[in-house]
Every structure is written in structure tokens, then in C-alpha cells.
Amino acid sequence: MTEFNPELRTVNVTRYVTPLREGGSLPAIAEADDGFLYVLKFRGAGQGVKSLIAELIGGEIARSLGFKIPEIVFANLDTAFGRTEADEEIQDLLKASVGLNLAMHFLSGAITFDPAVTILNEKLASQIVWLDCLLMNVDRTARNANMLIWHKELWLIDHGASFYFHHSWQNWEDYAKKPFVQVKDHVLLPNANRLNEVDQEYRTVLTSEKIWAIVSLIPDAWLNEEVFDIPADEARRIYASFLETRLASTDIFIKEAQHARETRI
Known part of the structure; x- marks a missing residue:
């Protein structure tokens, strides 16, 4: 491997x-x-x-x-x-x-994704919804899809509104096991009818090794104790543990997404 x-x-x-x-x-x-x-x-x-x-x-x-x-x-x-x-x-x-x-x-010449113009297939829509449920990304709505079309391909941008648990920080374990109720506003939810299939695939692909390797990229300068009140290594551990816990509890956010989809359609 x-x-x-x-x-x-x-x-x-x-x-x-x-x-x-x-x-x-x-x-x-x-x-x-x-x-x-x-x-x-x-x-x-x-x-x-x-x-x-x-x-x-x-x-x-x-x-x-x-x-x-x-x-x-x-x-x-x-x-x-x-x-x-x-x-x-x-x-x-x-x-x-x-x-x-x-x-x-900067993707020069890219155009903003318009759900009325570009209809994504059910698998890709399910993949993006699954990702945003994992990250708790509240910013993929019809008002602001945060997707671009560049050279006829779909590109995802702007994940800065993810992990909103870290603005309160202390209750990260509870947040990790919560359903993602904001999925009801997800721009791609109506087409996301293959979440169970995507879940099986992505839980195999997104290993703990990958999670820790990505979290390790966070610079010490961003993890100073004035912001987080804990040492940098402890902050990285919480981010990684949050993702690992959420990955072990995907059935919670999948059920929420499926219920929200049934309500919308």
C-alpha cells in the first residue's frame, strides 16, 4: 500500500x-x-x-x-x-x-455552478452530500453552492465553514456524533439517493492514516494557545479524533440526510 x-x-x-x-x-x-x-x-x-x-x-x-x-x-x-x-x-x-x-x-475562467443548468448524476451528488455531512459544512446551499465548473469539470471550493464545533470547542465529542441537520438546505440533496453505497466506499478510502496525515499539516502558528487554550499537538489530536469518531458514526448523519431528502422531494 x-x-x-x-x-x-x-x-x-x-x-x-x-x-x-x-x-x-x-x-x-x-x-x-x-x-x-x-x-x-x-x-x-x-x-x-x-x-x-x-x-x-x-x-x-x-x-x-x-x-x-x-x-x-x-x-x-x-x-x-x-x-x-x-x-x-x-x-x-x-x-x-x-x-x-x-x-x-485561482481557476481563471471558471464559472459558478448553477443547479438549474448543470444536473449532477446521483452518485456524484451523493458523494458531495456525504462529504459535507462528515465535515459539517453548512455552506453548500442553493444561495452559495461553492462549486465551480472549470474546463467542463466540477471543482469544490470553500470549506471554511466546516467543523463549526471548534468555535465552542469543549463539546467536540458530542458534535462528532450529531446528525447534520443543516443538510436539509444542501443544494444537491434532492439527487443524493446513493448515500449508503457512497458510505461503504468512502469509509474504506478515508483511513485513520489519511486523517492524521492531513491534520498534521496544520501549522503550529495557527494552533497557538491564545486561540485554542491547549497545546498544538492536543488540538491536532482533537481534530483527528473528531473525524475518526464521526466516521465511525456515519449512520447517524446518513439517516438524517435521507429523512431530509424524503421531506424535500
Whole structure:
């Protein structure tokens, strides 16, 4: 068996191109020293590093299951960056985000997924619903599907609203075994009629080895005790244990999804 060993590159941000104001935390398109454009998520915005951690774990879990995900990289922001930015709100955001941030490769020319135009097959719809139930991702609705069509293929983006348990943190064991009631609003739920089949497949693919390898990618700088009140290794252990517990309890969220689907159709 091939060892699963995910790695993320680190780039240095060289140019702030434009804000993406449809995002509540003011993400931006930025250029890095490798010459590529990225969608940059800032540690100094909104939910701070917890959103970046959710983005990192959620995106790499999705990639490990075979979904198409834009490359995720660590993006370093220098202290001198943004001093000439005229917009005070953006300048404050840049100052608060010095250090390691997260970015996704910008898919130039991609179009937003429209469920009225593109109908996904039942297997793919079930796979995405299963993933979002596992991650407790509340942000895949008709209002904001967080999916793109690029070169005629479906790409998943934006998993920063996953793992909402970590905003209260203490009751993670309870959250890990909860149904995902927000699945009722999932944009793909009406077509997701193969959840049991997908569950059998994905529980085999998503091993503890893969979970721990992905969680190990979280930088120490994001797990400081000012945010989590516990050592970095303990925080990583909780993220991994949350996923392992949830993976052992998939019948709970599958039943919830099936019930919600029956209600909608």
C-alpha cells in the first residue's frame, strides 16, 4: 500500500490584485512569487485561523476522496506588504494577517455552478452530500453552492465553514456524533439517493492514516494557545479524533440526510 503523505507548498505573496467582496471575510485575488494567482484567505479576517484550519482539513479530505480541489498552499505575507494600500479596511486586514495564511489556486475562467443548468448524476451528488455531512459544512446551499465548473469539470471550493464545533470547542465529542441537520438546505440533496453505497466506499478510502496525515499539516502558528487554550499537538489530536469518531458514526448523519431528502422531494 502506498503511503499517504500530503504536502503543501509555501509561496510568498507579492501583489494584492483585488478583493472578493462577496466573501464575508474579504478574501482576495493575489499574486505570489511563483507567478500564479491565488484566492487568498487571511488569518486576520472574520473567524481567523479556525476558518483557515477548516479550509485546509476540509479541502484535503475532499482531495483524498478523489474530488477536484484547487491546489491549496500556505501563503506568507510580509510585514511590508500592503503599506501602500489605499483602502483602510483592507490595509488593516493585511496588517493583521502578517505571517502564514492560506490560499487556493485561482481557476481563471471558471464559472459558478448553477443547479438549474448543470444536473449532477446521483452518485456524484451523493458523494458531495456525504462529504459535507462528515465535515459539517453548512455552506453548500442553493444561495452559495461553492462549486465551480472549470474546463467542463466540477471543482469544490470553500470549506471554511466546516467543523463549526471548534468555535465552542469543549463539546467536540458530542458534535462528532450529531446528525447534520443543516443538510436539509444542501443544494444537491434532492439527487443524493446513493448515500449508503457512497458510505461503504468512502469509509474504506478515508483511513485513520489519511486523517492524521492531513491534520498534521496544520501549522503550529495557527494552533497557538491564545486561540485554542491547549497545546498544538492536543488540538491536532482533537481534530483527528473528531473525524475518526464521526466516521465511525456515519449512520447517524446518513439517516438524517435521507429523512431530509424524503421531506424535500
